[in-house]
Amino acid sequence: MSTTTTDPRMSGARRAPPKGISLSWSDPRFRAIVWQVVIVGLLVGGVWYLASNTATNLEQRRIATGFDFLGRTAGIPIGEFLIPYDPSVHTYGRAVLVGILNTSMVTIVGVALITVLGTLVGIASLSNNWLLSRLCRAYVEGMRDVPLLLHLLFWYAVMLTFPPIREAISVMPGVFMSNSGLKVPLLVWEPAHTGFALAFLAGCVATWIAARRATAVQYATGIRPKVWPVAIAAMVVAPLAIWAVMGAPFTLELPVKGRFRFQGGGNISPEFTALMIGLVLYHSAFAAEIVRSGILAVPSGQWEAGGALGLKRGTMLRKIVLPQALRVIIPPMTSTYLGVAKNSSLAVAIGYPDLVSIVNTTLNQTGQAIEGIAIIMSVYLGISLSISLFMNWYNTRIALVER
Amino acid sequence: MSTTTTTHTPVPERSQPPLLVAGPIAWMRANLFSSVWSSLVTLALAYFLIKFTVGLIDWAFLKSVWTVPTDPATGKLNPDACRQAKGEGACWAVIWDKYRFILFGRYPFDEQWRAAIVLVLFLGLFIVSAMRRFWRPVLALIWVAVLTAIFTLMWGGVFGLRYVAQDEWGGLPITLILSTFGLACAFPIAVLVALGRRATNLPAVKLICVIYIEVIRGVPLISLLFMASVMFPLFMPVGLNPDKLLRAQIAIILFAAVYLAEVIRGGLQALPKGQYEAADALGLSYWKKMGLIILPQALRLVIPPLVNTFIGFFKDTSLVLIIGIFDLLTSGKVAVADPIWQAFSTEVYIMLGLIYFCFCFSMARYSQSLEREFSKSVRR
Numbered sequence: 001m002s003t004t005t006t007d008p009r010m011s012g013a014r015r016a017p018p019k020g021i022s023l024s025w026s027d028p029r030f031r032a033i034v035w036q037v038v039i040v041g042l043l044v045g046g047v048w049y050l051a052s053n054t055a056t057n058l059e060q061r062r063i064a065t066g067f068d069f070l071g072r073t074a075g076i077p078i079g080e081f082l083i084p085y086d087p088s089v090h091t092y093g094r095a096v097l098v099g100i101l102n103t104s105m106v107t108i109v110g111v112a113l114i115t116v117l118g119t120l121v122g123i124a125s126l127s128n129n130w131l132l133s134r135l136c137r138a139y140v141e142g143m144r145d146v147p148l149l150l151h152l153l154f155w156y157a158v159m160l161t162f163p164p165i166r167e168a169i170s171v172m173p174g175v176f177m178s179n180s181g182l183k184v185p186l187l188v189w190e191p192a193h194t195g196f197a198l199a200f201l202a203g204c205v206a207t208w209i210a211a212r213r214a215t216a217v218q219y220a221t222g223i224r225p226k227v228w229p230v231a232i233a234a235m236v237v238a239p240l241a242i243w244a245v246m247g248a249p250f251t252l253e254l255p256v257k258g259r260f261r262f263q264g265g266g267n268i269s270p271e272f273t274a275l276m277i278g279l280v281l282y283h284s285a286f287a288a289e290i291v292r293s294g295i296l297a298v299p300s301g302q303w304e305a306g307g308a309l310g311l312k313r314g315t316m317l318r319k320i321v322l323p324q325a326l327r328v329i330i331p332p333m334t335s336t337y338l339g340v341a342k343n344s345s346l347a348v349a350i351g352y353p354d355l356v357s358i359v360n361t362t363l364n365q366t367g368q369a370i371e372g373i374a375i376i377m378s379v380y381l382g383i384s385l386s387i388s389l390f391m392n393w394y395n396t397r398i399a400l401v402e403r
Numbered sequence: 404m405s406t407t408t409t410t411h412t413p414v415p416e417r418s419q420p421p422l423l424v425a426g427p428i429a430w431m432r433a434n435l436f437s438s439v440w441s442s443l444v445t446l447a448l449a450y451f452l453i454k455f456t457v458g459l460i461d462w463a464f465l466k467s468v469w470t471v472p473t474d475p476a477t478g479k480l481n482p483d484a485c486r487q488a489k490g491e492g493a494c495w496a497v498i499w500d501k502y503r504f505i506l507f508g509r510y511p512f513d514e515q516w517r518a519a520i521v522l523v524l525f526l527g528l529f530i531v532s533a534m535r536r537f538w539r540p541v542l543a544l545i546w547v548a549v550l551t552a553i554f555t556l557m558w559g560g561v562f563g564l565r566y567v568a569q570d571e572w573g574g575l576p577i578t579l580i581l582s583t584f585g586l587a588c589a590f591p592i593a594v595l596v597a598l599g600r601r602a603t604n605l606p607a608v609k610l611i612c613v614i615y616i617e618v619i620r621g622v623p624l625i626s627l628l629f630m631a632s633v634m635f636p637l638f639m640p641v642g643l644n645p646d647k648l649l650r651a652q653i654a655i656i657l658f659a660a661v662y663l664a665e666v667i668r669g670g671l672q673a674l675p676k677g678q679y680e681a682a683d684a685l686g687l688s689y690w691k692k693m694g695l696i697i698l699p700q701a702l703r704l705v706i707p708p709l710v711n712t713f714i715g716f717f718k719d720t721s722l723v724l725i726i727g728i729f730d731l732l733t734s735g736k737v738a739v740a741d742p743i744w745q746a747f748s749t750e751v752y753i754m755l756g757l758i759y760f761c762f763c764f765s766m767a768r769y770s771q772s773l774e775r776e777f778s779k780s781v782r783r
Contacts, residue, residue: 028604029604032604032605035605035608036605036606036607036608039605039607039608039611040607040608040611043611050638053637053638053639053640053641054637054638056640056641057636057637057638057639057641058637060641128434128437128441129434129435129437129441129444129445130434130435131435131444131445131448131449131452132444132445132448135448135452141764141767142760144763145714145718145759145760145763145764145767146718146756146759146760146763147718147719147721147732147759148718149721149722149724149725149732150721150732150752150755150756150759153732153736153748153752154749154752154753154756157739157748157749157752158749161746161749342622342623342624343623345623345625345626346625346722346725348625348725349724349725356623356625356626356629360629363633369633369634369637370634370637373626373629373630373633373634376622376623376626376629377618377621377622377626380621380622380623380626381618381621381622384620384621384622385621
């Protein structure tokens with residue numbers, strides 16, 4: 001069939017509008033292009049103006065641009081580090097890396113604690129027990145209506161009210177509270193412990209495989225083989241056996257109270273403790289609300305159907321309600337996790353050496369403001385992006401598969 | 404009810420009806436002691452709650468120190484009474500001594516009545532804005548008028564008021580200015596950005612909006628505040644250096660606009676497509692379509708989440724402490740840096756917490772009541 005022949009009956013009014021853009025204000029496509037050119041032009045002009053100002057200012061203040069300063073010896077004392085750091089030897093680059101690691105640690109530990117506490121409080125606030133649910137609601141309201149920074153300052157002040165080291169409170173044998181932090185016993189690490197840890201990891205994998213097989217058998221036959229004997233054997237007995245075979249070493253290095261400082265033992269600084277308490281209390285209130293509304297979003301018919309099957313309340317919660325609630329919970333929970341990562345930067349206010357605090361010191365010392373802020377922003381963008389990617393992956397994994 | 408008794412053959416074994424279905428005992432049985440576990444939880448919680456409450460009353464009221472005497476030798480307050488009560492009772496004397504400093508910062512002492520009027524004006528503005536009968540265009544005028552009055556009072560220099568430089572402002576007025584003025588400026592930007600992000604026929608504009616939103620949402624507010632305090636002076640032409648408060652205010656506006664824009668975008672998306680098509684069918688121009696048809700409905704839909712954003716944002720203004728601006732939290736922190744009161748920071752932080760709590764809690768309650776009211780009208 002030929003489409004090139006024009007139908008003589010077709011009137012001019014029914015013909016498609018011309019393909020090209022007419023240079024007239026009444027053509028919406030022309031208008032769109034003009035508007036975009038104007039807006040982009042204004043933006044580029046504005047950025048160029050700011051950039052030229054910046055160049056003039058930098059020249060006037062004799063600040064060299066570039067990231068060369070990262071190679072210079074830092075000289076910033078840092079109280080807490082996960083990789084060896086010595087201010088007289090190591091560079092600014094390494095100091096920044098220490099900061100990134102500290103920020104990541106706070107974020108990871110914080111997210112884990114917030115998830116646990118938030119889920120517990122969220123579930124408990126829907127409990128049948130009036131007192132429990134009321135207390136949980138009060139907790140949520142009380143914690144989230146106070147700024148996080150105030151939380152941090154308050155808990156830091158509380159940490160500093162503990163007595164000095166000389167009069168440190170012994171919470172348990174070997175655990176001391178003082179205004180310079182919490183002192184805990186440290187395990188003297190030996191090869192047998194590495195063996196124990198590896199065996200435990202292997203046991204976790206074995207249990208996971210056993211659980212998957214049990215599910216497969218259950219689908220095929222309707223009877224679920226018991227998993228817990230495998231779990232105990234693989235996760236408890238085997239690691240203990242390996243530890244015993246390798247000599248069963250177990251020595252604790254106890255902190256010993258001196259006049260001004262402790263000898264030995266591990267230390268959890270007051271800054272870290274205050275930061276953790278503040279972050280967890282504040283964000284777990286939000287997490288609890290998310291979990292609560294997620295559970296409420298599951299239709300009550302699901303509870304009733306579970307009850308009709310004769311399931312217990314706990315089983316219903318675990319097997320029926322939570323898996324469905326998770327689909328509602330995940331997206332807002334992602335924002336909470338992102339908030340934790342970003343809010344961990346408030347550590348600068350109480351002197352915990354996170355990324356922002358270290359970069360802030362660096363830019364005060366070197367004057368490299370633009371580079372410093374570029375580092376902060378790109379690291380946080382990276383963290384935010386990786387959290388969202390991971391959570392999006394998890395979200396698609398648990399999403400409802402509709403037939 | 405009849406009182407006549409008739410004889411019946413005795414009713415055979417039947418399960419007993421519940422003894423009580425109403426009244427406090429039945430209520431407690433259902434809600435506090437429904438099972439063994441529930442009873443245990445109730446008892447444990449009740450024990451801790453009573454112990455905590457008794458301890459709190461003891462600390463805050465019974466054993467607390469409300470005022471301390473002035474030392475005649477030095478003319479300063481003598482906090483020995485507080486030191487003795489330390490650990491057992493609160494030292495509210497610090498609040499008594501410092502409350503004007505905490506509320507108004509370094510604002511000249513004799514002029515603090517002006518800052519107090521500003522607080523009242525702010526509260527009035529919030530209450531008026533919360534009333535639905537004022538949700539009319541005239542509200543924008545009220546805001547402009549009240550904000551002008553507030554800045555006139557704070558600055559002075561006219562009507563015989565003494566001029567007070569901006570770096571002398573402090574305390575609660577700064578917190579309220581940063582959040583309220585920030586919101587008033589961020590809101591129009593947010594509307595434009597939300598519209599820009601949905602402008603599919605303007606790909607360049609859409610891209611700019613997406614980049615702006617995603618970058619700002621990915622970085623902490625602190626990094627923007629640092630940018631405002633150390634990088635902003637570099638951006639400006641030589642010799643021009645806007646003061647610190649204004650720079651922080653700009654950073655907060657840019658930050659808030661993004662979060663508000665995302666909420667507004669939610670409202671734009673939730674509106675049925677038919678509304679857009681109907682507006683197009685009427686031949687309305689883009690701005691008329693948005694201003695008369697789409698935005699009034701979309702904004703109404705998102706008022707509860709907008710209020711929640713305001714709450715988060717009100718709390719976030721406290722971050723200006725880190726770049727050394729004298730807001731409520733900073734003035735509290737500076738107040739307890741006084742050598743006499745150094746050991747009593749907890750009391751001051753509790754009071755600050757209560758102030759923030761009052762603002763945030765009332766906003767949260769308001770948002771919940773709005774949500775209930777809106778869902779009522781939708782259900783009808």
